[in-house]
Amino acid sequence: MNTRQSGPGTTAQHALEGLRRAIIAGELRPGQRVRQEEIADNLGVSVAPVREALRVLEQEGQVEYRPRRGYFITELWASDLAEIYALRQVLEERAARKALPTLDDDAIERIALAARDCAEAAERGDVAAELAANRRFHFGMLESPDQVHTMRLIRLLWDSTESYRALYYNSPEERAKTVHAHDAILAAVRRRDADALVAELDAHRSRALEVLTRVLDGGGER
Incomplete structure (x- = not known):
């Protein structure tokens, strides 16, 4: 080309x-x-x-x-991935709790649009588009002006596992589960329920870690 x-x-x-x-x-x-x-x-x-x-x-x-x-x-061991996801859990809870009160209606609608884009990409099996929309969805609810350093670390952790996230989204079953997880996360955002939001994010992250650990151990689909 x-x-x-x-x-x-x-x-x-x-x-x-x-x-x-x-x-x-x-x-x-x-x-x-x-x-x-x-x-x-x-x-x-x-x-x-x-x-x-x-x-x-x-x-x-x-x-x-x-x-x-x-x-x-970069090739990661299961223990590497577990450490990265544990760090994400700590940082993303902090970011979500601080960002949630600052989200106005326009911001929530942008998050909802990213969720729809993610669902449509999942239906098409377009992994690249789903990954991009997934990132907009998550970062849309985490970013706020007073969290520059927290967000820099979260981006670094996300970037370091991008190739594994792509493997995760190559599974039609996991793409469908992600859509449902995003619906639950968005509902918590709309209610402005910080505890529910953190719980849904933790569950979503734990599912991804479980699947990716199977991939690393040779038991998942490639």
Whole structure:
């Protein structure tokens, strides 16, 4: 494909977006080596912006560099995933409790729209679109102006498990369960019930961790 763009900034961003799409689509899976020349050729760019993009993904924890071997998609153990989700639980409860009183009607409608987009993408089996809508849904109810550092850490934790989240959404059963979970979460937001919201978020997160742990242990669908 011919998607070359002018300027080093735009080509680096193009390479970063292309690598993210490949991870989400499962074209690059945990533990797989990233072949830079092949990626560059597919995206219609030189190797330099691909390397720049890989450095960004390395900072996010999505890839790791192995000396004399190159970049690989980060492969996590079940214990790594459990630690990440435990940290998310602490940070997201704090964020949700602080953000909920600040959500106005427009903000709640944006969250509801993200939930609908997620459900429609799930119905189509469009994993990339569902992941994007899912992120808008969750972050829409967590962000507030006085939580800059909390949100920075939450984003880092989300980014570090994006390839595993893509595996989770590749299951039609889990896509359907996510839609129902989002309905319950949104209902708690509309009621402005912080305790119920935290409980629904915890249940949703626990389900994802359970499924992903089976994937890591070789018992889930790939």
